[in-house]
Amino acid sequence: MGIPLETNGLSVNDYSCGTECTWCDGCGDYGIMAAAKRALVELGFAPHEVLLCFDIGCHGNMSDKMLGYRVHGLHGRVLPFASGAKLANPNMPVMAFGGDGASFSEGVNHLVHSVRSHYPITFILHNNANFGLTTGQASALTWQNQPMNTSPNGIPEDTIRPMEFIFSLQPTFVARTWSGDIPQMTRVFKAALQHRGFAFVDVLQACPTYNKFTSHEWLLEHCYDANAEGHSPDNLEAGKKLACDTAEKGACGILYQNEDIPHFYERLQPRQNVKTTPVEEVAITDVSDLMKEFV
DSSP states (O other), rough: OOOOOOOOOOOGGGBBBOOOOEEEEEEOOOOOOOHHHHHHHHHHOOGGGGGGEEEEEEGGGGGGTOOEEEEOOOOTHHHHHHHHHHHHOSSEEEEEEHHIIIIIIIHHHHHHOOOHHHSSOOEEEEEOSTTTTTTOOOOSEEEEOOOOOTTOOOSOOOOOHHHHHHTTTTEEEEEEETTTTTHHHHHHHHHHOOOSSSSEEEEEEBBBTTTTTSOOOHHHHHEEETTTTTTTOOOOOHHHHHHHSSOOEEEEEEEEOOOOSSHHHHGGGTTTTTTTGGGGGGGGOOOHHHHTTTO
């Protein structure tokens, strides 16, 4: 199905392509996709105006269920492509989606340098604490000693604490939300898309098939809206404390945001005072004669 170039009166249906969803019943990906659509529509972005980049994983199946310019890349490598595309066309909103397995294992190096470089993209972490697509292996974010399919006695490794990890990299936007709260996810996604630099959004996601320890019901009980309770995201230390203190409940919402730090593109000296974008500077070449050789 082609992307409609003219959209009058945007709705979430404009992002629907009719492909049947194959996620498990109760999968958090349903809610995340619904919130992503709502956020883009409420910001006034039509499908032909955005780039959606997907890693390998259950969430990656969203690439053929949601309209827009879409890229479904290699495991752990969604951020390099998303960042490069944004730098080539800084006027296009870019959302990158990655799982906890890919992002904190194979792709953790890309996550590190994306945060520290302040690439102006939105990164949605589908955090279900396991490799769901390959039937429930432990990831770097699986709780220590938690039994999983390939480690029935629990995993011996220490668990990476994602918020402590991200805050160590001097981020400019950190948020947490969970897959059952579509209104909150929508609000957070909108703020992330409007952020000046790299926006990290940790979505705690239910995986009813392979991770029965953090069910929808458990997340409903253990997540709360920190912004609704008065938290202001402009304080780095307060945001970090809230993000990392999950002993009893997890703070959700926009936990930290700093709009004063220039992002990567704004720091590029060769691009200073250049009014065109790199994608506009690429010469257009007529390949009609070349294509005839293959027809």
